[in-house]
Amino acid sequence: MPDRTIARVATIARRTCLLHFNSGARASAILRGKLFDYDGSGVAVGDRVHAVCENEQWAVEEVLERDNAYLRKGLRREKQVMFANADRVLIIASLAQPSTKIAALDRFLVAALFGGVPAVFVLTKLDLDMAGNRVREINSIYESFDLRIFPVSNITGEGIEPLRELLQDGVSAIIGNSGVGKTSLTNALIPELDLQVREVSAWSGKGTHTTTAALYLPFGERAALIDTPGMKSFVPYGLGRDNLTALFPDIQELTRACRFRNCKHVAEPDCAVLEALEEQTLPASRYKSYHRLLSELEEDY
Numbered sequence: 585m586p587d588r589t590i591a592r593v594a595t596i597a598r599r600t601c602l603l604h605f606n607s608g609a610r611a612s613a614i615l616r617g618k619l620f621d622y623d624g625s626g627v628a629v630g631d632r633v634h635a636v637c638e639n640e641q642w643a644v645e646e647v648l649e650r651d652n653a654y655l656r657k658g659l660r661r662e663k664q665v666m667f668a669n670a671d672r673v674l675i676i677a678s679l680a681q682p683s684t685k686i687a688a689l690d691r692f693l694v695a696a697l698f699g700g701v702p703a704v705f706v707l708t709k710l711d712l713d714m715a716g717n718r719v720r721e722i723n724s725i726y727e728s729f730d731l732r733i734f735p736v737s738n739i740t741g742e743g744i745e746p747l748r749e750l751l752q753d754g755v756s757a758i759i760g761n762s763g764v765g766k767t768s769l770t771n772a773l774i775p776e777l778d779l780q781v782r783e784v785s786a787w788s789g790k791g792t793h794t795t796t797a798a799l800y801l802p803f804g805e806r807a808a809l810i811d812t813p814g815m816k817s818f819v820p821y822g823l824g825r826d827n828l829t830a831l832f833p834d835i836q837e838l839t840r841a842c843r844f845r846n847c848k849h850v851a852e853p854d855c856a857v858l859e860a861l862e863e864q865t866l867p868a869s870r871y872k873s874y875h876r877l878l879s880e881l882e883e884d885y
């Protein structure tokens with residue numbers, strides 16, 4: 585192997601990362617200086633980096649410019665890059681047990697729009713939504729979006745095949761709350777990943793008790809999956825009053841017809857958003873998601 589090459593960051597732990605080389609090999613690498621910051625200034629899982637090897641020790645020299653990045657807000661409100669350079673993010677929601685709230689879907693979707701990562705919805709536990717009511721509801725809420733929706737059952741295998749086909753090309757990241765069926769889905773889609781998941785997570789778990797970083801897992805001819813750690817709650821990063829509306833394209837479209845330029849869409853006269861809500865052309869759940877995120881922003885000041 586040459587002593588200087590471009591590699592992908594497979595996972596990160598403290599001041600080291602695991603690199604994935606084009607050859608398929610993996611090696612630990614040191615993150616020098618500010619590169620170990622697990623935020624925007626540092627290295628993220630999925631990053632392409634310049635790596636150098638001196639005295640049999642790899643080190644990351646430089647992070648190449650990112651195509652996109654999926655961000656969340658940490659507990660101290662800091663920016664965390666969950667992953668970078670994904671061709672798509674699979675937002676996983678369960679149709680039942682638990683029935684994922686639209687507000688949760690919207691949080692993950694907003695982060696995808698903000699970070700420039702194309703989003704796909706995967707609705708798991710289709711076998712528990714026998715009449716298909718929840719699938720129809722979610723389809724109708726997002727019908728005006730440029731968004732593919734895949735209802736699947738990890739138990740019966742229904743709906744798995746078209747999704748597997750989509751995943752054969754490029755990097756797909758998986759995201760969603762705990763318990764929605766992410767691990768089951770990965771196993772149903774790409775059973776051969778199991779061993780690699782254990783190897784890579786064992787590496788990143790060394791010296792710590794929990795795995796907090798995502799895992800970049802190549803498979804097939806030209807594909808990779810990015811598995812993200814389980815989450816109880818997700819707070820998107822980078823939202824402000826000035827850009828939130830743009831991240832709700834259905835609402836933004838409506839605001840152009842509001843009477844007041846600075847309409848807050850709460851109680852103003854001739855508010856097109858409130859009118860659409862009344863006429864049920866804007867789903868109440870979308871309106872709620874929007875105002876919920878807006879009020880969280882205001883709490884920040």
Ligand SMILES: Nc1nc2c(ncn2[C@@H]2O[C@H](COP(=O)(O)OP(=O)(O)O)[C@@H](O)[C@H]2O)c(=O)[nH]1
Nearest residue numbers: 708709710737738739762763764765766767768
């Ligand atoms: N009925 C049904 N149960 C599922 C399905 N997918 C996952 N589960 C169950 O949901 C629970 C959580 O699944 P898991 O894959 O661990 O979720 P994760 O926390 O997102 O990784 C487990 O008990 C699974 O057996 C599905 O498609 N149908």
Ligand SMILES: [Mg+2]
Nearest residue numbers: 766767768814
């Ligand atoms: Mg899991």
Ligand SMILES: [Zn+2]
Nearest residue numbers: 842847849855
């Ligand atoms: Zn308005």
